[in-house]
Amino acid sequence: MAAFQATRRHFIQGFGGASVLTLFGCNRREQAMVRLYTFGDSILNCGRYNEFGVHPGQLLVQNDDRLFPEFQGQDLISRGPAQLEHRARDGATVDNLPSQAHQLRVEGRTMPAAALITIGGNDLLRGLIKDTGAGITIFANALDTFVQQLPIRPVVLGNVYDPTFGDDRRNFVGVEPAIARKNLQRMNTEIQQIANRYGQLVDLHAHFLKGDPSWFTATIEPSLQGASEVRRAFLPYVLGK
Numbered sequence: 001m002a003a004f005q006a007t008r009r010h011f012i013q014g015f016g017g018a019s020v021l022t023l024f025g026c027n028r029r030e031q032a033m034v035r036l037y038t039f040g041d042s043i044l045n046c047g048r049y050n051e052f053g054v055h056p057g058q059l060l061v062q063n064d065d066r067l068f069p070e071f072q073g074q075d076l077i078s079r080g081p082a083q084l085e086h087r088a089r090d091g092a093t094v095d096n097l098p099s100q101a102h103q104l105r106v107e108g109r110t111m112p113a114a115a116l117i118t119i120g121g122n123d124l125l126r127g128l129i130k131d132t133g134a135g136i137t138i139f140a141n142a143l144d145t146f147v148q149q150l151p152i153r154p155v156v157l158g159n160v161y162d163p164t165f166g167d168d169r170r171n172f173v174g175v176e177p178a179i180a181r182k183n184l185q186r187m188n189t190e191i192q193q194i195a196n197r198y199g200q201l202v203d204l205h206a207h208f209l210k211g212d213p214s215w216f217t218a219t220i221e222p223s224l225q226g227a228s229e230v231r232r233a234f235l236p237y238v239l240g241k
Helices: 006-015 020-024 058-061 096-101 121-125 136-147 177-198 204-209 225-239
Strands: 035-041 084-086 113-118 155-158 199-202
Touching: 006 035, 006 113, 035 096, 058 084, 058 113, 096 136, 113 121, 113 177, 121 177, 136 177, 136 199, 155 177, 177 199, 204 225
Parallel strands: 035 084, 035 113, 113 155, 155 199
Antiparallel strands: none
């Protein structure tokens, strides 16, 4: 994975609050193929957790109007040609991100493309939820390196949601809730800072605090409705607020 070029760094400085389509124009006859890339964990690769095999990247490129009529016409394909390259994997940690970008080929410097990334939940569950040292800093350094070297811009990073809705009675990790919430906050602060450097943050944490148990399955994974809610959170950054 080649290091990110300076010319692309200049491009991202102009990203601001613009959507993917704003950056590349919305005229169907003139617009080139938009490629949407997904990297990370089951937040973007949750198809195995619903009977329809639906995940957020699919819905952002082309909504399923039968399942989600509310979002009819609110997808990339309705604006012009679009394609998904889905690389996120269930169970991934930050250390798995480089392998997801293995043999990544981005066609041409002017080809419209955007990368969506969700990572951190599995890192928390595998020990960082009770981190008292440099673990979350090490996580952040690894994520920063991956995003910096990723040859795709813009980058849209989702932070880590709380499947307990902030209710300590739903604690399932076996760690004192105050410690767990502090480390979740620490991780999300690091993700926010990385997003500020390279692109945009999608606040999945805030969005999912407004949800209900139907958004989850297997305790922590996005259900069919949850997959659509992840899509809902990313949608403004893809189509425009």
